[in-house]
Amino acid sequence: MRQDARPVPDRRSEGDPDGQGGHLDGFRELERRRQRAHEGGGRARKERQHDRGKLTARERVKLLVDPDSWIETDALREPRDPEIGDTKAAPGDGVVTGSAEVDGKPVAVYAQDFTVQGGSLGRSHASKIAKTLDQAIRQRCPVIGFNDSGGARIQEGVASLAGYGDIFQRNVEASGLVPQITVVAGPCAGGAVYSPALTDFVILVRGSGRMFLTGPDVVETVTGEDVTSEELGGASVHGSESGVAHFVADDEQEAIAQARRLLDYLPRSTQHELPTRDGPEAEPTTEPVLDGIIPDQREKPYDIDEVTRRIVDGGRTLEVMQDFAPNIRTSFARLGGTPVGVVANDPAHLAGVLDLDASTKAARFVRTCDAFGLPVVSLVDVPGFLPGTDQEHNGVIRHGAKLVHAYAEAEVPTLTCVLRKAYGGAYIAMNSQHLGCDVNLAWPTAEIAVMGPDGAVRVLHREQLAEADDPEALRAQLRQEFEDAFADPYQAAREGYVDEVVEPRHTRNRMITWLDRLSDAGHESPSKPHGNTPL
Numbered sequence: 001m002r003q004d005a006r007p008v009p010d011r012r013s014e015g016d017p018d019g020q021g022g023h024l025d026g027f028r029e030l031e032r033r034r035q036r037a038h039e040g041g042g043r044a045r046k047e048r049q050h051d052r053g054k055l056t057a058r059e060r061v062k063l064l065v066d067p068d069s070w071i072e073t074d075a076l077r078e079p080r081d082p083e084i085g086d087t088k089a090a091p092g093d094g095v096v097t098g099s100a101e102v103d104g105k106p107v108a109v110y111a112q113d114f115t116v117q118g119g120s121l122g123r124s125h126a127s128k129i130a131k132t133l134d135q136a137i138r139q140r141c142p143v144i145g146f147n148d149s150g151g152a153r154i155q156e157g158v159a160s161l162a163g164y165g166d167i168f169q170r171n172v173e174a175s176g177l178v179p180q181i182t183v184v185a186g187p188c189a190g191g192a193v194y195s196p197a198l199t200d201f202v203i204l205v206r207g208s209g210r211m212f213l214t215g216p217d218v219v220e221t222v223t224g225e226d227v228t229s230e231e232l233g234g235a236s237v238h239g240s241e242s243g244v245a246h247f248v249a250d251d252e253q254e255a256i257a258q259a260r261r262l263l264d265y266l267p268r269s270t271q272h273e274l275p276t277r278d279g280p281e282a283e284p285t286t287e288p289v290l291d292g293i294i295p296d297q298r299e300k301p302y303d304i305d306e307v308t309r310r311i312v313d314g315g316r317t318l319e320v321m322q323d324f325a326p327n328i329r330t331s332f333a334r335l336g337g338t339p340v341g342v343v344a345n346d347p348a349h350l351a352g353v354l355d356l357d358a359s360t361k362a363a364r365f366v367r368t369c370d371a372f373g374l375p376v377v378s379l380v381d382v383p384g385f386l387p388g389t390d391q392e393h394n395g396v397i398r399h400g401a402k403l404v405h406a407y408a409e410a411e412v413p414t415l416t417c418v419l420r421k422a423y424g425g426a427y428i429a430m431n432s433q434h435l436g437c438d439v440n441l442a443w444p445t446a447e448i449a450v451m452g453p454d455g456a457v458r459v460l461h462r463e464q465l466a467e468a469d470d471p472e473a474l475r476a477q478l479r480q481e482f483e484d485a486f487a488d489p490y491q492a493a494r495e496g497y498v499d500e501v502v503e504p505r506h507t508r509n510r511m512i513t514w515l516d517r518l519s520d521a522g523h524e525s526p527s528k529p530h531g532n533t534p535l
């Protein structure tokens with residue numbers, strides 16, 4: 001003890017065993033209020049939540065965050081205007097908010113509490129979420145939200161709607177600065193869906209998570225369709241048809257595990273370093289299996305996941321939008337310890353063609369990687385854009401342009417490897433050197449051409465084939481001539497459009513080396529507010 005320091009009086013005495021002096025009543029009052037807040041909507045409503053296979057807001061938070069890291073904020077908030085309408089006392093106003101850590105990294109969290117007025121969003125509820133987003137923006141840390149709500153609190157009228165606006169505005173402010181993840185584990189209806197939709201990743205829980213702008217009753221009134229809420233906005237719809245959900249989880253435990261895995265690949269904010277890893281898994285290795293993976297027949301599919309797994313560290317990937325537009329695959333992985341995004345055409349689905357949904361899916365993924373500083377690796381085997389009136393009339397030009405724009409604007413290091421087909425506009429769109437990819441590799445099996453042999457023969461030799469005695473024999477001969485002349489990577493290599501033709505076994509090594517060499521490379525962007533992405 002320093003000489004001049006005064007001894008702290010020991011307040012503990014017989015009448016004051018805790019040493020809390022005359023504040024004992026105040027501390028008891030705090031404890032009473034805290035307990036009341038923690039009771040949420042009470043035992044019966046919690047049981048109802050459990051009976052439906054759902055966790056309570058606090059149970060969700062506990063599963064998500066590191067033990068002993070949780071600090072709850074605004075636990076004592078209540079509806080701001082209890083006299084408005086029939087608003088009952090609502091501990092925490094139906095949402096649990098706070099700060100915590102996930103794997104030692106800070107995060108901000110909010111979880112709507114369905115046991116309190118159905119998790120409906122009133123003014124205090126909205127301002128708690130807005131404050132949590134403000135804190136995430138200030139602290140430069142990810143924010144994870146759990147949505148489970150009856151929507152705008154009816155009794156609070158337009159004030160609830162204003163609350164949504166405040167949240168949307170902050171979602172946009174946080175966009176491109178800190179990762180935003182939403183777990184939808186209950187109803188999420190009406191305009192409320194736009195907060196999840198504005199975040200980077202939506203994880204939807206099968207069975208309980210539902211998202212729609214207008215519910216089944218309104219749909220029936222307006223369109224006459226008889227549809228259940230699951231059919232309208234359940235996990236299988238948003239996971240495979242609409243593309244609204246990035247991940248679908250079978251239960252809440254899985255959803256929370258997915259959120260934690262996702263955070264493992266993302267930086268704390270776009271102003272922080274990527275979470276890189278050292279270790280034997282990150283070391284370069286040759287992968288001889290890849291040499292034999294491309295089948296002899298051009299049209300035969302193969303396992304693109306196997307290719308990805310053989311290139312990335314430890315064969316580990318986290319696939320995003322697994323069941324939506326599976327003709328293109330988008331995954332997070334590590335390469336030489338650095339988190340990367342992998343975009344790969346999948347020849348086992350629609351021959352890996354680019355269509356409306358594949359273009360939008362890949363464009364969004366590339367933008368996400370670019371925002372968070374993750375290098376993008378593209379594995380190309382693409383026969384072209386999908387032809388047809390459906391595609392043209394629904395705007396494949398507009399959607400394809402998104403992909404071109406996303407790749408061309410990306411500032412992160414990008415590596416492309418052409419495995420087999422790279423035909424026509426799709427060759428350009430899949431991050432060719434012409435869009436600014438840093439390094440373009442090709443396997444000896446690559447075929448970089450204006451179109452495939454069948455199409456080329458049809459266009460170039462229509463009259464000759466029409467007049468031939470044996471058109472099929474002539475077609476086969478012309479086809480072979482075209483393949484010999486064009487279906488390889490060497491014309492592109494001669495032009496310098498391919499930097500190196502590599503044996504498949506060396507792809508991993510080369511990519512790790514290039515990533516290392518490109519790590520300090522920066523793209524010079526002209527000074528302008530932002531590009532005009534074709535939305």
Ligand code: HXC
Pocket residue numbers: 116117118119120149150151152153154155161164165187189190191192
């Ligand atoms: C106030 C609400 C509420 C709401 C539910 N509750 N929704 N209170 N405002 N929007 C209350 C119920 O009165 C009930 O209170 C408790 O929450 C649980 O609700 P239940 O109906 O018993 O639960 P359940 O049977 O599971 O049905 C859940 C539900 C249903 C499907 C969500 O409650 C429902 O349809 N709610 C209304 C949904 C809706 O139309 N919201 C407005 C959407 S428009 P007690 O005290 O009995 O437990 C919107 C606009 C946003 O949100 C615009 C943003 C720009």
